[in-house]
Amino acid sequence: MGQDSASGERSKIILGIDPGLETTGYALLDSADRFVSVIEAGTLTTSKSSPLPERLLELFSGLEEILDQYRPYRMAVEQLFSHYGHPKTAITMGHARGVLFLAAARKGIPVASYLPTKVKRTLTGNGRSSKEQVQNAIMLELNLDCRPDPPDIADAMAVAFCLHQELRQAGRLPR
Numbered sequence: 001m002g003q004d005s006a007s008g009e010r011s012k013i014i015l016g017i018d019p020g021l022e023t024t025g026y027a028l029l030d031s032a033d034r035f036v037s038v039i040e041a042g043t044l045t046t047s048k049s050s051p052l053p054e055r056l057l058e059l060f061s062g063l064e065e066i067l068d069q070y071r072p073y074r075m076a077v078e079q080l081f082s083h084y085g086h087p088k089t090a091i092t093m094g095h096a097r098g099v100l101f102l103a104a105a106r107k108g109i110p111v112a113s114y115l116p117t118k119v120k121r122t123l124t125g126n127g128r129s130s131k132e133q134v135q136n137a138i139m140l141e142l143n144l145d146c147r148p149d150p151p152d153i154a155d156a157m158a159v160a161f162c163l164h165q166e167l168r169q170a171g172r173l174p175r
Contacts, residue, residue, distance in 0.1 A: 012174045015072040016160025018152045021096045025152030029160045041153045060099040075104045076112045076163035122162045
């Protein structure tokens with residue numbers, strides 16, 4: 001993966017994921033240079049009334065479709081953030097993350113995983129920033145006309161931007 005099979009050129013797309021069982025935010029960023037831009041962003045959703053295996057298959061299939069269409073060379077996923085008082089939420093999020101990682105592994109795409117506090121700190125300088133602050137910061141960083149909504153999309157953009165910044169600082173962005 002990481003090569004465009006038609007032209008032989010290396011992909012410059014980073015896929016950011018804000019995982020969730022009901023709503024997963026995704027964002028594809030062009031990471032070709034210092035000035036990163038949005039290619040596509042949206043959500044993958046599953047129905048609460050469907051059994052867990054069907055929801056996981058929907059999530060997996062939706063991500064595979066995105067991977068096949070855009071062929072990103074890297075993927076970044078937000079790590080679990082759940083208090084120990086809510087173990088059921090952590091478990092369902094773990095299931096969702098698992099199928100997302102599986103889809104990436106099947107396509108040979110390396111995955112980076114970031115704590116929400118690191119993503120927020122990268123964007124705003126404060127690891128405890130609010131959802132609104134993250135939306136405002138990503139709007140400015142990506143030169144968007146409006147705040148990304150729902151917040152799942154902003155979070156996906158933010159996690160992709162975090163990976164972009166890490167690769168840029170290490171001098172490892174594709175040319």
